[in-house]
Amino acid sequence: MQDSSDRVANANVLLPARIPGGTNVPHSSPRLIVTSPTGGAGRTTLALHLAVALGAAGHRTLLVDLDPNNGVAHALGRGDRTFRGVADVLALDVAPSQVIVETRSPNLALLLRGRLDPIDVAQFESLLSERGRLSSMLGLVEAQYDRIVIDAPSGVRSLVCAALAEGTHALVALCADARSVRALSQTLRVIESVQKRDNPTLALAGIVLTRVDLERASSQSAVGSMWEGFDCVFESTIPEREIIAKAWESGVPVGHLGAEGAFAARRFAALAREVEDVIAPANQPVEHHVDNPRPFF
Ligand SMILES: Nc1ncnc2c1ncn2[C@@H]1O[C@H](COP(=O)(O)OP(=O)(O)OP(=O)(O)O)[C@@H](O)[C@H]1O
Ligand SMILES: [Mg+2]
Numbered sequence: 001m002q003d004s005s006d007r008v009a010n011a012n013v014l015l016p017a018r019i020p021g022g023t024n025v026p027h028s029s030p031r032l033i034v035t036s037p038t039g040g041a042g043r044t045t046l047a048l049h050l051a052v053a054l055g056a057a058g059h060r061t062l063l064v065d066l067d068p069n070n071g072v073a074h075a076l077g078r079g080d081r082t083f084r085g086v087a088d089v090l091a092l093d094v095a096p097s098q099v100i101v102e103t104r105s106p107n108l109a110l111l112l113r114g115r116l117d118p119i120d121v122a123q124f125e126s127l128l129s130e131r132g133r134l135s136s137m138l139g140l141v142e143a144q145y146d147r148i149v150i151d152a153p154s155g156v157r158s159l160v161c162a163a164l165a166e167g168t169h170a171l172v173a174l175c176a177d178a179r180s181v182r183a184l185s186q187t188l189r190v191i192e193s194v195q196k197r198d199n200p201t202l203a204l205a206g207i208v209l210t211r212v213d214l215e216r217a218s219s220q221s222a223v224g225s226m227w228e229g230f231d232c233v234f235e236s237t238i239p240e241r242e243i244i245a246k247a248w249e250s251g252v253p254v255g256h257l258g259a260e261g262a263f264a265a266r267r268f269a270a271l272a273r274e275v276e277d278v279i280a281p282a283n284q285p286v287e288h289h290v291d292n293p294r295p296f297f
Contacts, residue, residue, distance in 0.1 A: 030279040031138070031148045032205060033167035037183035039154045041175035042210035042238060044071035045248065047151035049265070050171075052253045053272035055107035059146040062100070063110050064138070066128065066163055067153045068121045070113040076296065077251015085114025089137055090127045096141045103296050105253065109145070129162035138166075147279070156186050164191060165198040169205035169279050176212040176222040176237070205278045206232045208271060213240040236271035239264070252296050 034047040044067070051063035065072040070080055084099040101110040116124055128134060142148060152163040164170055170191050174180050184207075195202050209226060213219040219240075226233050238244075243261050247254035255265030 029142050029145050029148050030169060030281065031142075031150060031167040032169045032171050032275070032279060033150045033152050033163045034171045034173060035152045035160050035163070035187060036154045036173040036175065036180070036210075037187040038175060038180045041154065041173045041180060042244075043154060043173040044075050044151050045244060046171075046173045046208060046210055046238060046268075047149050048072055048075050049253055049255075049268035050272055050275065051108055051147075051149040052105050052255065053265075053269045054147045054149065054276070055105055056255075056269065057272060057276065058107065059276075060107045060144065061109070061147045061149060062141065062145040063108065064148060064150045065111070065113040066134075066159065067151050068113065068116060068118075068124055068159075069153075070116070072110065072151055073112050075248050075251070081115050083110075083112040083114065085110075085112035086128070086137070087114035087116035087120075087124055089114070090124065090133075091120075096137050100141065101297075105296055111141075125157070125159045129158050131165070134163065134166040155183075156190050160187075161190060161194055161198075164194040164202055167199070167202055169203050171205045171275065172207045173210045174207050174226065176209050176219040176226075178218055178222055181222050181225060203278075204232060205275060206234050208234050209237040211240045212237045234271060234274050236267060236274055238267060238271070256296060 032050075034043055034050070036043040044065075047063060051061045055061040063072060064086070066086060073080070073083055073085075083101055084094065086099075088094045088099055089096050096111060099111065099114065101112060103110060138148060150163055150167065153159050172184070172187055172191075174184060188204075191202070191204055207226065207230060209223055211219075212223055214223070223237070241264055243257060244254055244264055247257055247261060247264075250257065253265070254261040254268075
């Protein structure tokens with residue numbers, strides 16, 4: 001029987017760590033699709049903090065929530081009907097520019113999921129999955145942004161494929177546990193298939209290990225097998241920290257929690273620098289847009 005390290009090695013042959021030429025794509029701004037093999041992996045936490053860090057680094061960043069469960073608004077302490085967003089653009093033909101929410105976090109704007117009755121989720125997913133739908137929505141606003149970070153659903157749902165079909169880079173949030181490592185090959189298979197069928201310019205930006213707790217043997221072993229089996233794992237990992245959960249409860253990014261949150265915020269900033277090395281369009285100098293931070297809204 002195959003042991004888990006064999007499975008990891010086999011998953012690795014599915015696709016190269018970096019797709020050659022993948023960073024030179026026709027969209028005006030890199031569109032980073034954040035997905036994960038399993039739910040609860042810290043994907044929304046990652047997408048939000050990466051977007052905050054990219055903004056703080058001077059890139060005008062738009063964080064888009066395509067996940068029907070409305071994770072970004074929840075992470076920011078808001079309810080399901082607080083913000084208009086993607087669902088309103090789809091259902092009511094509202095212009096995306098009218099529903100984008102500016103934040104006081106430097107260079108960061110949000111296109112949230114919007115107001116969606118849970119019973120309409122299937123329709124939301126099917127509209128968003130129509131070929132070109134996401135691109136035409138983002139095309140109306142993306143000239144104003146240097147980086148677009150998309151919080152996509154987890155698993156192998158059709159909406160994940162639809163988002164990947166219109167992205168420039170896939171970023172996989174991999175929770176450091178055996179279950180997620182086992183499910184990774186499914187996500188990689190989906191990415192590979194989208195690259196072949198729909199979007200040859202899609203690149204795998206890399207895999208981010210999330211919720212890492214090196215005190216736990218299972219987490220340690222997941223991290224070890226990933227380091228051993230893959231060369232596209234970012235060096236910066238996201239640790240499991242009480243303060244990150246507390247930020248979620250407080251409805252702010254962790255960097256807004258003062259000195260206590262500074263360590264975690266730095267981890268996301270280090271990760272953002274690594275991600276930036278992969279997604280930055282060739283020969284494009286970074287313009288730094290400086291703004292005053294805090295509070296968030
Ligand atoms: N690194 C971390 N340390 C501590 N808690 C975390 C960490 N990452 C995420 N969490 C907590 O775990 C919960 C789920 O996180 P999050 O919503 O980011 O995951 P998700 O992968 O987006 O979940 P879903 O699949 O439901 O969308 C939240 O309460 C969040 O605060
Ligand atoms: Mg989420």
